Amino acid sequence: MARFKKDKKRELPALGTGSMADIVFMFLFFFMVISNMRETDVKVKFIVPGASEIQKLEKKSLVATIYMGMPKSENENTLPPGKVSVQLNDQTIKQENFVRDVRDFIAVEKESRSDEDRQKLTFSIKADQDIQMRYINLIKNELRTNNALKINYATTKRERKQAESKE
Amino acid sequence: MSNRKLAGFNTAQMADISFLLLTFFMMTSSINVQQGIPRRLPPPSDSKTVVDINKRNVFTVVVNFNDEIFANQEIIPLNQLTLRAKEFLENPYNSPNLPEKEIKLIENLGEYSVSKGVLSLSNDQSTSYNMYVQVQNELQRAVNELRDKVSMQFFGKKYDLLDTALQRAIQRAVPMNISEAPPTNFGKE
Numbered sequence: 032m033a034r035f036k037k038d039k040k041r042e043l044p045a046l047g048t049g050s051m052a053d054i055v056f057m058f059l060f061f062f063m064v065i066s067n068m069r070e071t072d073v074k075v076k077f078i079v080p081g082a083s084e085i086q087k088l089e090k091k092s093l094v095a096t097i098y099m100g101m102p103k104s105e106n107e108n109t110l111p112p113g114k115v116s117v118q119l120n121d122q123t124i125k126q127e128n129f130v131r132d133v134r135d136f137i138a139v140e141k142e143s144r145s146d147e148d149r150q151k152l153t154f155s156i157k158a159d160q161d162i163q164m165r166y167i168n169l170i171k172n173e174l175r176t177n178n179a180l181k182i183n184y185a186t187t188k189r190e191r192k193q194a195e196s197k198e
Numbered sequence: 199m200s201n202r203k204l205a206g207f208n209t210a211q212m213a214d215i216s217f218l219l220l221t222f223f224m225m226t227s228s229i230n231v232q233q234g235i236p237r238r239l240p241p242p243s244d245s246k247t248v249v250d251i252n253k254r255n256v257f258t259v260v261v262n263f264n265d266e267i268f269a270n271q272e273i274i275p276l277n278q279l280t281l282r283a284k285e286f287l288e289n290p291y292n293s294p295n296l297p298e299k300e301i302k303l304i305e306n307l308g309e310y311s312v313s314k315g316v317l318s319l320s321n322d323q324s325t326s327y328n329m330y331v332q333v334q335n336e337l338q339r340a341v342n343e344l345r346d347k348v349s350m351q352f353f354g355k356k357y358d359l360l361d362t363a364l365q366r367a368i369q370r371a372v373p374m375n376i377s378e379a380p381p382t383n384f385g386k387e
Contacts, residue, residue, distance in 0.1 A: 051210075052212035052213040062220065062223050062224055080331040082334075084339045087232065088236075094232055162326070164321050164322065164325045164330055165324070167330070175239045175241075175242050183234040185233070
């Protein structure tokens with residue numbers, strides 16, 4: 032029995048903290064690689080619809096995002112008063128400047144890319160699932176007239192629903 | 199001098215600093231991937247080009263202001279849309295009221311009878327965006343499932359797992375033709 036008696040004199044070795052920094056740095060680099068910086072603050076509330084047949088957009092740098100949804104605060108501009116607001120870059124746009132602002136936004140986004148990337152530039156529409164198509168159609172119409180034809184409807188991933196068999 | 203111990207570098211605080219950096223990065227970055235349904239808009243044109251398409255080659259999907267779906271003038275639930283669209287595009291028994299097929303020579307596939315079917319989609323201004331995306335999704339799903347089928351038949355693999363060249367061949371065999379009509383305006387804002 033004496034064999035199991037603990038040796039009181041032996042000291043517990045201190046926990047080595049040196050490698051902790053390495054582990055945390057590893058985490059840090061991992062996060063830096065998989066994430067992308069949030070460069071704009073979003074001023075509209077939106078829940079994008081779910082879809083099953085989705086594709087990932089290849090490169091973040093080749094995507095320009097248009098946000099549409101209900102404004103988060105009362106100070107934001109909306110298209111008709113109290114309705115949907117459209118955010119390009121950092122600002123929500125005013126209804127009376129709609130055509131001009133969208134045109135400028137598309138021009139700036141195209142201008143800032145090289146010729147090769149310009150072909151691949153995608154305009155991603157991140158819009159709330161409950162808004163009416165009239166607002167989406169307005170944007171689509173502007174994109175089309177300004178020759179920005181590659182678009183994407185941002186969605187979240189969901190599983191395929193079972194199709195109902197035809198009787 | 200030589201046997202004096204070198205002062206140990208205290209690394210405990212380093213962990214604190216790196217934790218701080220880690221939290222900073224986690225808060226300022228977003229990990230959500232950009233994903234969605236890609237679409238191509240038709241190029242801008244002033245003059246309306248009237249393309250004469252045979253009636254049997256068009257599958258009209260109309261979504262009204264109540265988010266109800268009419269496929270070829272018949273009201274159907276959303277979960278039947280994929281089946282209907284597949285049946286239309288595939289036309290397995292060469293029925294005379296489903297789309298014509300054209301025999302094309304496609305690289306890697308040989309001769310394949312390609313359907314001339316066009317999915318025509320129109321919606322109301324008051325249709326919800328969600329319903330619009332769901333309809334687009336179901337139509338895309340019909341095409342994807344047909345592509346998978348052709349792919350299994352020729353290469354024994356799913357479409358997603360093929361090389362780009364083979365994927366392109368399948369894209370030509372099962373084209374995705376969606377045309378969008380101008381929206382109607384019956385609903386209220």
